[in-house]
Amino acid sequence: xxxxxxxxxxxxFFWIGILLIWxxxxxxxxxxxxxxxxxxxxxxxxxxxxxxxxxxxxLGYTLARLGLGLLLGAIPGLLLxxxxxxxxxxxxxxxxxxxxxxxxxxxALLPLVLVIFGIGEQSKxxxxxxxxxxxxxxxxxxGVRQIDALTWEVARHYNARGxxxxxxxxxxxxxxxxxxxxxxxxxxxxxxxxxxxxxxxRQGLGATIWLxxxxxxxxxLYAALIVIASLGLITNWILERLTARWIPWQSDHMTT
Amino acid sequence: MNDKNNxxxxxxxxxxxxxxxxxxxxxxTPIAKPTDAPARLKVNVQPYMGYAPLxxxxxxxxxxxxxxxAEFVEAASADALPLVMQGQLDMxxxxxxxxxxxAIERGGxxxxxxxxxxxxxxxxxxxxxxxxxxQIAPLRNVSTWKGLTMSTNETGFQGxxxxxxxxxxxxxNLTLANLxxxxxxxxxxxxxxxxxxxxxxMLTEPWITQALSLGYGEILYGGQDALxxxxxxxxxxxxxxxxxxxxxxxxxxxxxxxVRQYQHGASARNVEILAKYTGLEKDLLKKICWTTIxxxxxxxxxxxxxxxxWAHAQGQLDKIVNPEKFWDGRFVDLVNKAxxx
Numbered sequence: 367x368x369x370x371x372x373x374x375x376x377x378x379f380f381w382i383g384i385l386l387i388w389x390x391x392x393x394x395x396x397x398x399x400x401x402x403x404x405x406x407x408x409x410x411x412x413x414x415x416x417x418x419x420x421x422x423x424x425l426g427y428t429l430a431r432l433g434l435g436l437l438l439g440a441i442p443g444l445l446l447x448x449x450x451x452x453x454x455x456x457x458x459x460x461x462x463x464x465x466x467x468x469x470x471x472x473x474a475l476l477p478l479v480l481v482i483f484g485i486g487e488q489s490k491x492x493x494x495x496x497x498x499x500x501x502x503x504x505x506x507x508x509g510v511r512q513i514d515a516l517t518w519e520v521a522r523h524y525n526a527r528g529x530x531x532x533x534x535x536x537x538x539x540x541x542x543x544x545x546x547x548x549x550x551x552x553x554x555x556x557x558x559x560x561x562x563x564x565x566x567x568r569q570g571l572g573a574t575i576w577l578x579x580x581x582x583x584x585x586x587l588y589a590a591l592i593v594i595a596s597l598g599l600i601t602n603w604i605l606e607r608l609t610a611r612w613i614p615w616q617s618d619h620m621t622t
Numbered sequence: 623m624n625d626k627n628n629x630x631x632x633x634x635x636x637x638x639x640x641x642x643x644x645x646x647x648x649x650x651t652p653i654a655k656p657t658d659a660p661a662r663l664k665v666n667v668q669p670y671m672g673y674a675p676l677x678x679x680x681x682x683x684x685x686x687x688x689x690x691x692a693e694f695v696e697a698a699s700a701d702a703l704p705l706v707m708q709g710q711l712d713m714x715x716x717x718x719x720x721x722x723x724x725a726i727e728r729g730g731x732x733x734x735x736x737x738x739x740x741x742x743x744x745x746x747x748x749x750x751x752x753x754x755x756x757q758i759a760p761l762r763n764v765s766t767w768k769g770l771t772m773s774t775n776e777t778g779f780q781g782x783x784x785x786x787x788x789x790x791x792x793x794x795n796l797t798l799a800n801l802x803x804x805x806x807x808x809x810x811x812x813x814x815x816x817x818x819x820x821x822x823x824m825l826t827e828p829w830i831t832q833a834l835s836l837g838y839g840e841i842l843y844g845g846q847d848a849l850x851x852x853x854x855x856x857x858x859x860x861x862x863x864x865x866x867x868x869x870x871x872x873x874x875x876x877x878x879x880x881v882r883q884y885q886h887g888a889s890a891r892n893v894e895i896l897a898k899y900t901g902l903e904k905d906l907l908k909k910i911c912w913t914t915i916x917x918x919x920x921x922x923x924x925x926x927x928x929x930x931x932w933a934h935a936q937g938q939l940d941k942i943v944n945p946e947k948f949w950d951g952r953f954v955d956l957v958n959k960a961x962x963x
Binding site for chain 1: 703817
């Protein structure tokens with residue numbers, strides 16, 4: 367018997383069992399339906415909100431903000447990180463500033479960001495960009511710094527500079543850390559996007575969650591959480607595929 | 623002699639037996655003797671004026687007078703409501719919102735038992751729409767609001783403030799969809815008012831007074847103008863208090879004693895208590911508008927039902943909940959019956 371082909375059975379039955387117990391308990395007063403509506407009620411809410419476009423529109427807003435924030439935060443983070451990893455002079459100047467700003471809770475900056483960038487979309491995008499900037503910067507800098515000294519020596523020996531050095535030495539050497547940084551940046555940016563939407567927005571998945579909580583329609587809250595969790599799963603799956611393609615020796619498929 | 627001794631012994635035994643029987647038949651100790659351990663309550667508060675009666679009740683010893691020990695738990699009203707419905711809190715302030723009625727309709731165990739803030743005709747403005755001073759002339763005409771941004775607190779156009787704006791707009795053939803809404807903290811709302819980013823701001827006290835004194839804006843409409851008699855917030859009891867009539871009554875008495883004291887307004891003692899809890903300057907507390915809280919603890923049920931109809935039409939409410947289901951007036955009735963008019 368091929369165990370590999372049936373290995374999905376146990377977890378599947380486990381989760382189906384959990385859902386059935388949840389469903390039964392919700393209908394028989396075992397758990398508070400107000401806070402833990404039955405899975406069938408959540409699925410119905412999810413289907414209804416998808417059919418009437420509410421969730422799709424909310425997802426659209428969230429993705430647009432997330433995409434823009436990542437673009438404006440992760441790319442500068444990547445570039446500055448590479449430069450800081452490469453150049454000691456830049457690192458000496460910039461590292462204390464990065465060390466001071468990175469641990470700041472980004473949400474604590476929201477009132478200030480609102481005053482500086484205004485109350486519209488700009489301030490939301492800036493918050494997301496700030497969240498994506500630091501993990502990208504730190505990982506790409508670390509990626510460059512962990513390149514083997516011998517590799518730098520060989521590059522110097524062959525007089526590799528500028529674009530050649532970047533393309534042949536820096537990018538391939540730091541790519542595993544850069545991709546790990548992208549993963550971190552996407553996850554943190556998604557977290558901040560939803561949180562900022564909860565606090566300040568009228569549209570988006572975060573705003574949907576907030577409204578569901580305000581009106582205590584918890585099935586709508588769970589439906590939005592399903593979308594956010596799926597979004598996280600899909601983005602991580604895409605990044606895993608990219609990792610497997612670009613640096614196959616680092617892929618999970620290679621590990622035991 | 624022996625017969626006499628025997629008779630005395632028998633009489634003594636009979637007497638002790640009778641005394642023992644009498645002791646066994648004696649009534650049980652009353653429940654609320656002053657020497658009893660105080661009843662411990664978990665009460666939701668926040669350091670805002672809207673919680674004034676609870677803050678006064680604790681600080682002035684009104685809870686203590688009824689042998690109650692109130693433990694204050696800080697949580698936002700929207701977060702506290704589920705906790706009181708679930709019984710993790712004994713008592714909470716709740717704003718009139720779709721969430722309150724949805725929670726009760728869906729089996730939440732709490733019930734509304736006492737009134738908190740109301741807007742009444744002729745009141746000062748404790749909640750209102752403030753317009754940007756530089757644009758104040760056109761802003762006085764609601765029909766010019768189309769497309770403008772109004773800042774609100776995090777609840778946006780939900781709850782009574784949404785109903786309030788809706789009423790104003792409806793009279794001018796506008797709807798909530800005609801306004802942009804920015805959910806901002808009060809300091810950010812003042813900044814947006816000054817810069818013009820949000821020329822309209824839904825503010826409460828003390829921020830209205832701040833906006834006026836800074837010269838950023840002027841009051842356009844108070845809640846009492848658009849919705850006289852509106853019930854803004856209420857007190858909700860948990861299942862535990864609802865099922866303990868004696869304790870529930872004592873809590874209601876303590877609360878209404880505090881409301882009577884609150885009605886003295888900015889007295890030196892009230893200001894002192896509220897300054898301590900809210901962190902506001904005493905001078906500011908003397909200047910601001912103190913919202914009406916009815917001394918009899920009764921709700922304006924007509925307004926609550928009108929709100930529910932609006933919220934239902936807006937799609938916020940599952941179904942309209944009848945007063946018999948959300949309002950428990952037992953405690954208020956008992957307290958009012960016992961008190962001199």
